[in-house]
Amino acid sequence: MKKLIILLFSVFFTLHTFAQKNYIRMADSDMKRNPEAWMLDFSKTLKWNYCHGLVMQSILQVYDKTDNAKYYDYVYDYADTMVNADGTIKTYKPLEYNIDRINTGKILFPILAKTKEERFKIALDLQREQMRTHPRTKDGSFWHKKVYPHQVWLDGLYMAGPFLAQYAKENNETALYDDVALQILDVRKYLYDPKTGLYFHGWDESRQQRWADPKTGLSPHFWSRSIGWYMMAIVDVLDFLPEDHKDRPAIIKILQELSGSIAKFRDTETGMWYQVTDLGGREGNYLESTGSIMFIYSWIKGAQKGYLDKGYLTKGEQAYEQFLKRFVKQEADRSLSITDCCSVAGLGGEKNYRDGSFEYYISEPVRDNDPKAIGPFIMTSVLLDQ
Template identity: 20%
Template sequence: MWIRREERLAMSYFGQEESIFSQYGTNVEQTLATIAERYIGANPSHPFVYRLFNREGFTRLHDYRYDMDLAKKWPDMRNGQVVYTWAKLWMDQPAELNFGMSCYGPAKVYVNGKLAYASNISDDVAPERKNVFRAMLNKGWNPVVVQYLKTASGCGGQFGTGSYKNFPLHFMNPTPEREGWEGWIYSEPTERDLLPLLADGLFEQDNALRWYPSAQWSETELAQGTFGRQFGTVAGRSALAWTKVESLLPGTQAISWRGSHEGSIALYINGELAYSAPASGEFCVDAELLFGLNNVVVVSECLGSRWGFRLQGAEVSGDVAWLQPVPVKGLADHWLYLGTFAQEKVPAIHELGEMHHVYDDGGEGTYWRADHPETWVRPYLENPLFGKWNYPLGVTLYGLMQTGAALGRQDYVDYVLKHIEQCTSVDAYSLWDAARYGAPGVNNQLALMDSLDDCGSFGATMLTAARFHEPEGARAVAGRIAHYITQVQDRLQDGVLYRVRGSVDFMKDTLWCDDLYMSVPFMCRYFEFTQDASILDDAVKQILLYKKYLYMPELQIMSHVYDFKFNKQTEVPWGRGNGWVLFSLAELLLTLPENHVQRDELLAFFRELCAGYLRLQGTNGLWHQVLTDPESYEETSCTSMFLYAFARGIRLGWLTDAQPYVRAVRKGWEGLTRISIDKHGHIYGVCRGSGYSFAARYYKDELSWLLNDTHGIGIVMLAGVEVRSMIRDLQSK
């Protein structure tokens, strides 16, 4: 008898000797610790990367594509001329990626020297159309060149990442002169074919054309002084320069610095005033450095047409090294600059190390920059997972945090808090960055919030984390999320949350059971945080309205989606979608006051769903990708959510006939440890992020599982935590 490919996969995630069960049996604590430590080890807590960016280059659109309108850059360009844009992308591993292009005229995209996309005559006159294509990228640097032809319709395009929600691509300047800078460079108009010349590592000065935006000052600009060329010369305005000096000798050592300045000057070392003068002149500073890093700050006020300072080499009794105040990719020297300010708004010296801080300049706000034309410092998230804000990571961190609390592992909790605070502390900056540059380098989903996915799941984890330590910025973020869910997210007339639009057209006008988890747990946590009963009542309302649209009473389970284009359910019981419903209902029941008028109705629904899911548990203890199809693969994330809710329902008395559920939990946990978790803590069998379909075969045959997918890691840990609590509770009784 032939075995279907899907069945082979489900039966053989790994050999039984490789399972976590072969090491620890069903021991929950050891299993949880193994999963947690693998995840933390694979995703170290790296900070954001700071890079230089030239604001006279291309800014971005909401979907992270760069707006390359070259007819605006070169208004006198002739029809028939071409302009080249040039950048490079780094890849840790070979991968095929999506790219998106909307054309203002004819365009060709070359990746690693090979043609990846060429517009057709229809694309050339349809700038509103996003053309998605795929290209293979190699490990390491991948040069990307776009050739734009000028016609009467225009020149250029909107080009960049095709999947901005999860993978916003940051392109880097390609030439050695701008190594480490983010963004693209572009050529002057030409009739020449430059493609053979645009090789990785080519210097701009060796090229046949001039490249823009300009990275170097003109002689006239250089003569205006350090501050004058960057900020202009408005009398009475002040600016700051910041660097660090490392003293390599123990104790203290004397220094003697000489220099000159135009405008007033105040020089601070480690926050202490070392020298000041009210007008231009020369100076000599005698001071002491401490062992290690020393902050050096220059504050100056503009008094005339030249404005700046020069600090010459130090005469010291030991060795010193000049260092950048924070590591900035592309910064060739060691100074950062900030300005300009009216006298009453000059930042305090102790504030300058806060790189997530936008400084009040009396206008739109300002941030650090470098001594190049219109060149600013910006943070970028370049970690695959740590420091990212998205809904699967919200569940992952929730599971890791609860595991740390259950096992008494403060290091797990601290890791979660650090991840969350890396996001929340830069929230105000990322909003400013998005307004200034089109799309921020960090917090892309939080800053450009436009769906429940972007806020509710991670927001709920953030508020749970606040029980341990309130992350910096969390209160403001929570308020923005609550406002979005209650005031902005689309609803039908009856108040139910739904999707009036989607990332693709077919998702428009749909209601997904997934969205209960993207809303209800946050509402519960926000109620606990603020005691605003209205948001808890809204959570109750959502559960009951989703039941109205998605419940299939004959099976006592849920359809994945209701499609208002057809005014009917899809009638496909996707495993994880059902898991989200029961998981969210279990979170609500834990929060809901015992005397709430609708608590009994919700408890009855919880019991109905549990009965429906209990009947569908598979032979090995797991539930299947399509709940009613035992030939679909055994899926880990829905199994974990059912176990989580069952175990909680047993422990808290929500399930009055508990024994069948106790057996189901024991069987399910053993199934996970035998089938889904290997001895190294890797998680198998988690369905990848989904679309939806009226056809069950989409979920069964096309919606495959991924190794260590973040949709499942945290949920497995949460199931383990609840199973452990249930076992302890039953033992105590």
């Protein structure tokens, strides 16, 4: 009798586990791996960085879907730890002009709305102030970082754009919308490749970097995650950009064109995308999860919001199922993991110079459960209510 009870309980537990939504299972799994949110991105010490914000934004969306306070508390505890009583932020140095630091500010909007704590308003304003004096190209695009002068990377569009668009809405700073739109349109002007319809990872206005083409200033290859950052930036900025903004149609057209372009580079067997987007058949290239889920997120959200043809919702739903099959696995403890995540990629730098070559992109470490896959996967699952 005892064995039967144990067996029935085990069956019930298994069925209950599989009945849960993917966004709940993945959020719970990542919170189990990282009991404190500052531990996200494999961190050993406190850090205010974009990966933390990316995952916590997704967890706040799980809170909105479930109304389970444990998800909100997980994020609030991080904000409570990182934002001091005077509104300054631990480890954040605005004058470093690192655009990556801005993304995490997005979690403070709902926390401020819920708590009304003045320190969170001050912290939001502090991040906005960085972008007032952040160095720019001659046309107004933000440098990626002060230590990367004259350089625009696709990654940076996601780091600042949605934050600034939301800040503009929350604070009625209408002129800021023009600046956000300019960033997206300048990328189309300088980083677009008409042959493939894709976008290069980076552009050096000064043409001084070894990775930059001496004529165009462009980096030599297409990196899927960087394109994914750009697409996610567009669909998230459009949440806040006014319907009657003069640049909204052009931004939507960019999304439409790019959505069609990336469809041409899917792996025919798995439906996923390669680390170096257009060189799927080249030895050493591999199917990569972070870029793949960013593309899927952008297709699904773009179609749901009406920016893309409804056919992209079907494509996105099918690709989501293929993503589950190719990259998501259940561990022995029934937690979910995402495999084959590129840990990091960039351009230049003082140590171990990153030359933007094919060999460079495939040489960076690959790991499981990188936040740049976890966050977009949870957000995509929320969109699909799966």
